[in-house]
Amino acid sequence: MGQGKSQFSEDELQDYQDLTYFTKKEVLYAHQKFKSLAPEKVGHNKNAKLPMSKILQYPELSVNPFGQRICKIFSSSQDGDCTFEDFLDMMSVFSQTAPKSVKAEHAFRIFDFDGDDMLGVSDLKQVILKLTGENKLNESEMSWLIQNILEEADLDDDGALSFAEFEHVIDRSSDFLRAKAKSLKLVAKASFDQILFFMFHFLYPLS
Amino acid sequence: MDRKVSVNNRPSLWTLTFEHSDGSKESLPTVGLRNVFNERNNIPMDNVPSEENGADDYDNLDDNYFDAVAFSENGNPRQTNAITHSNRVHSIHRNRVFKTQSNNIVQSIEARTGGTNGKMLDTSRPTGSMAESIENHANLIVAKMEQDSDLMEDSPTAEELRREALRDMPQCLTLKKMCKSKIIEFKLSMKNLAYSFELWYGTVKQIEGNFGSGVASFFKFLRWIFVMNLIIAIISFCFIVLPQVTFEARNATLIEGFDWRDIFSGEGYLTNTFFYYGFYSNDSVSQSALNYSMSDAYFFTMVFLYLSCFAVLSIRYEDYKSPKTMLYFSLIRTFILGFVIIGVLVTFWLKNPDNECWETSLGQEIYRLILFDFIFSGIFLPIINLVYYRFCRLFNKDHLHFDIAHYSMQIIYNQTLFWVGFFFSPFLAILVVIKLLLIWYVRKLVVLKFCKPSSKSWRAAQTTAWFLMMAFLSLLLVMGLLGYIMTYIPTTSCGPFRGYDYMYEIVTLGMFNLRKGNSVWKILLFITKPGFIALVLIALCVRVYYLRAKAHAQRGIVAMYREMLMWESRDKEFLLQNISLVTKGQWQYKLQEGRELDPISSSQSVPAYRGSEGDVLHKDSSRQLFMTPSSCKYILLN
Numbered sequence: 001m002g003q004g005k006s007q008f009s010e011d012e013l014q015d016y017q018d019l020t021y022f023t024k025k026e027v028l029y030a031h032q033k034f035k036s037l038a039p040e041k042v043g044h045n046k047n048a049k050l051p052m053s054k055i056l057q058y059p060e061l062s063v064n065p066f067g068q069r070i071c072k073i074f075s076s077s078q079d080g081d082c083t084f085e086d087f088l089d090m091m092s093v094f095s096q097t098a099p100k101s102v103k104a105e106h107a108f109r110i111f112d113f114d115g116d117d118m119l120g121v122s123d124l125k126q127v128i129l130k131l132t133g134e135n136k137l138n139e140s141e142m143s144w145l146i147q148n149i150l151e152e153a154d155l156d157d158d159g160a161l162s163f164a165e166f167e168h169v170i171d172r173s174s175d176f177l178r179a180k181a182k183s184l185k186l187v188a189k190a191s192f193d194q195i196l197f198f199m200f201h202f203l204y205p206l207s
Numbered sequence: 208m209d210r211k212v213s214v215n216n217r218p219s220l221w222t223l224t225f226e227h228s229d230g231s232k233e234s235l236p237t238v239g240l241r242n243v244f245n246e247r248n249n250i251p252m253d254n255v256p257s258e259e260n261g262a263d264d265y266d267n268l269d270d271n272y273f274d275a276v277a278f279s280e281n282g283n284p285r286q287t288n289a290i291t292h293s294n295r296v297h298s299i300h301r302n303r304v305f306k307t308q309s310n311n312i313v314q315s316i317e318a319r320t321g322g323t324n325g326k327m328l329d330t331s332r333p334t335g336s337m338a339e340s341i342e343n344h345a346n347l348i349v350a351k352m353e354q355d356s357d358l359m360e361d362s363p364t365a366e367e368l369r370r371e372a373l374r375d376m377p378q379c380l381t382l383k384k385m386c387k388s389k390i391i392e393f394k395l396s397m398k399n400l401a402y403s404f405e406l407w408y409g410t411v412k413q414i415e416g417n418f419g420s421g422v423a424s425f426f427k428f429l430r431w432i433f434v435m436n437l438i439i440a441i442i443s444f445c446f447i448v449l450p451q452v453t454f455e456a457r458n459a460t461l462i463e464g465f466d467w468r469d470i471f472s473g474e475g476y477l478t479n480t481f482f483y484y485g486f487y488s489n490d491s492v493s494q495s496a497l498n499y500s501m502s503d504a505y506f507f508t509m510v511f512l513y514l515s516c517f518a519v520l521s522i523r524y525e526d527y528k529s530p531k532t533m534l535y536f537s538l539i540r541t542f543i544l545g546f547v548i549i550g551v552l553v554t555f556w557l558k559n560p561d562n563e564c565w566e567t568s569l570g571q572e573i574y575r576l577i578l579f580d581f582i583f584s585g586i587f588l589p590i591i592n593l594v595y596y597r598f599c600r601l602f603n604k605d606h607l608h609f610d611i612a613h614y615s616m617q618i619i620y621n622q623t624l625f626w627v628g629f630f631f632s633p634f635l636a637i638l639v640v641i642k643l644l645l646i647w648y649v650r651k652l653v654v655l656k657f658c659k660p661s662s663k664s665w666r667a668a669q670t671t672a673w674f675l676m677m678a679f680l681s682l683l684l685v686m687g688l689l690g691y692i693m694t695y696i697p698t699t700s701c702g703p704f705r706g707y708d709y710m711y712e713i714v715t716l717g718m719f720n721l722r723k724g725n726s727v728w729k730i731l732l733f734i735t736k737p738g739f740i741a742l743v744l745i746a747l748c749v750r751v752y753y754l755r756a757k758a759h760a761q762r763g764i765v766a767m768y769r770e771m772l773m774w775e776s777r778d779k780e781f782l783l784q785n786i787s788l789v790t791k792g793q794w795q796y797k798l799q800e801g802r803e804l805d806p807i808s809s810s811q812s813v814p815a816y817r818g819s820e821g822d823v824l825h826k827d828s829s830r831q832l833f834m835t836p837s838s839c840k841y842i843l844l845n
Binding site (some may be wrong): 018 | 341370373374375377379380381382383384387
């Protein structure tokens with residue numbers, strides 16, 4: 001604790017506490033984690049910019065199919081390299097205390113590969129590819145799946161999901177998940193996975 | 208808002224969906240889904256028939272659900288909507304219906320997401336220099352937030368709202384940090400701006416910091432009197448002195464040479480200048496088509512100024528009136544002394560009208576009093592203070608305190624003199640303003656250089672109330688005196704009222720001169736109608752009733768707050784006791800010994816608390832507080 005405190009002033013910690021969903025203690029913990037990715041660099045400069053490859057070594061990100069994409073979204077320079085503040089932002093949004101609406105906003109940006117603020121067919125395709133891995137689905141299965149997603153979620157029938165539609169369907173799917181979990185006697189875990197669960201749901205009929 | 212339009216423009220889709228799913232059990236969730244969507248977005252469901260169990264019945268969902276959706280919508284003609292497309296650009300920045308759906312919250316969300324401006328997102332993707340782009344973006348967001356009054360208020364709620372708005376903003380942390388510091392900067396600058404309008408703000412704060420609120424309340428009072436006199440001076444100068452001096456050739460017959468001693472006596476050369484009542488004419492000052500009656504102007508300006516001073520003082524005094532009255536003996540003593548002096552003086556001039564223009568003589572007398580008051584209390588007294596201070600320093604003695612009662616009574620005495628003399632010497636206002644200005648700086652010098660902070664604490668609010676009450680009382684007496692002069696003392700052959708027997712005749716005669724058809728006359732007739740008077744009376748009664756009810760309610764709230772404070776201090780006491788136990792290690796000991804992890808039994812081990820008859824709810828709340836580590840930390844930190 002003392003080691004971490006030496007790198008941050010009380011004001012800085014207060015700022016971080018106000019602007020994230022973390023307490024000061026958690027901020028310091030996050031900084032320890034960040035430091036462990038590149039001890040000598042961060043020890044020198046607490047807000048050092050680490051390259052994406054380093055950030056992806058963080059265990060939770062390395063197993064996430066969207067790891068690279070997440071880094072890019074949270075990077076303040078938009079190239080995937082993250083400073084500690086970017087890293088902290090990322091941790092805060094993915095933390096349990098962050099509200100679902102904030103998670104949804106970031107998830108939308110993560111899924112929006114072409115950056116047009118709509119989840120179009122190509123975006124959905126990439127999401128599914130990331131989730132399933134390459135060459136798991138053939139072309140017709142893929143288009144059938146996308147068609148299904150759009151029919152379920154695209155309320156204004158413009159062939160793409162807007163943020164409002166996306167957020168709505170996430171709300172919907174977490175309710176669905178709860179119902180499902182009840183029947184399966186599973187404990188529903190409130191986490192970011194809920195959002196991905198919606199996507200997974202459409203893969204069921206194929207397996 | 209856009210969304211509402213776009214959805215309402217597509218009734219056909221809703222109907223089509225419904226027709227397909229009409230009566231089919233499996234398709235219920237579809238309608239439910241739409242219902243939910245509509246509810247969330249506040250769209251009136253004109254075309255969607257509400258199903259009783261449609262919206263909430265998620266538990267009935269099974270795997271057929273999506274097949275049913277596919278079935279019901281297969282074959283629907285895909286409708287593309289131009290309006291929806293236009294919304295694409297900024298979908299991420301749309302208002303989302305938040306916890307409460309009141310307008311201001313929506314506004315605050317608009318601010319927090321950078322408004323519905325679609326370009327905001329584009330700027331977040333930097334093209335040129337990154338730091339610069341982030342800075343620009345932060346400026347934009349802060350500018351948006353500044354426009355929202357709810358968000359920028361100076362209350363804890365607004366602060367919490369600001370914090371939440373910043374935290375939930377889907378932007379990177381560096382940018383949020385920048386926004387936060389910018390908002391703090393902005394708030395500080397706004398505060399400074401507000402204070403820069405307050406006269407001598409820094410000086411008062413400095414004195415308040417060094418000598419306490421009691422001394423500061425004297426300076427605030429002095430400042431307030433100064434500002435009031437400044438306004439009086441400006442008005443009297445504009446409406447009385449200036450017209451007389453510019454348009455009227457000097458009507459004084461006797462012009463004496465100027466002697467420097469006249470400054471102190473106020474006589475000689477000064478007698479027949481615009482300083483005094485006698486100089487003002489009763490003619491109309493004409494300039495081309497403009498007619499300006501000096502006597503009317505003199506009378507009505509004076510009456511207006513006295514009455515408005517009275518109103519302002521009484522209102523301020525009411526504001527400061529505190530329930531407990533403490534006797535400030537020295538205040539009253541000085542007050543009575545000052546008033547006796549003035550009373551004797553005025554009586555002397557009223558009873559002995561040997562002079563052909565006693566009004567001017569009275570004005571001169573007041574002028575001399577004000578001047579010498581300044582010379583003694585403004586020049587000699589500080590010099591004495593200085594000598595005394597040096598003397599004390601030399602012999603290492605306690606140096607003097609700032610005598611608030613004395614100095615404020617001097618101000619009130621001066622103000623009373625002014626109110627008496629002002630009627631007979633309109634120019635006196637300007638002199639008094641200059642005097643007060645000098646007094647301000649002299650007193651400031653004295654208090655900061657020669658005085659030491661008083662050990663006796665003053666209750667500032669009550670002190671101010673007393674100052675105001677004294678000033679109010681003196682004005683009341685002066686107004687009574689002037690009323691008596693206007694109605695009972697015959698005018699002399701000088702001054703603006705020389706054509707009338709008594710001063711008040713300017714009103715009565717003026718009234719008779721008004722023609723019947725005159726609009727002023729009509730207004731007068733209307734005002735004196737019984738109906739109108741009754742209306743005014745009723746309005747007053749309602750107002751009084753309202754104020755009484757409000758006062759009663761406020762008293763209740765004060766009692767409630769007091770009780771809450773008491774409970775809070777009890778909570779604190781209880782927690783502190785527990786904390787002291789924890790620090791002694793007894794807490795752990797108790798836990799181990801009793802093998803009880805239940806905090807209730809442990810809290811009962813605090814002897815002081817067990818005996819207290821505090822209600823159950825209170826006990827529970829304190830216990831909960833204690834059990835949360837964050838609140839524990841909070842208390843330890845404080």
